[in-house]
Amino acid sequence: MPGLRLVFLTVNEDPDIAAEAIRLGASGYLLKSSATAELFTAIEQALAGKIYITPLLTNGVPLAVFLGQAIGLQNRS
Incomplete structure (x- = not known):
């Protein structure tokens, strides 16, 4: 849906999951x-x-550094 913004509110503290959520289009992760x-x-x-x-x-x-590090680590797997 155009204009839809997703903000995740979760118990998951994994930074890689947060970065993946943003990479897939989320606007926020809390x-x-x-x-x-x-x-x-x-x-x-x-x-x-x-x-x-x-x-x-x-x-x-x-x-930007956080997301770059998380994405870089995913690409090394």
Whole structure:
């Protein structure tokens, strides 16, 4: 569906799963343990056409670097 934005809210803490979700078109990836305010941030980012991944998974690594590392690791398998 054109214009559809998906934000995952999950218990899965695997960074590779988060990167795969984004690669497949998700706009956001949050953990159920994330703060409630973070959900609003993720929705705002998705509506603005941006990607949001919880800092609980990225550990302060910039999003582009995080996604590049995760995708690079998948390609090495």
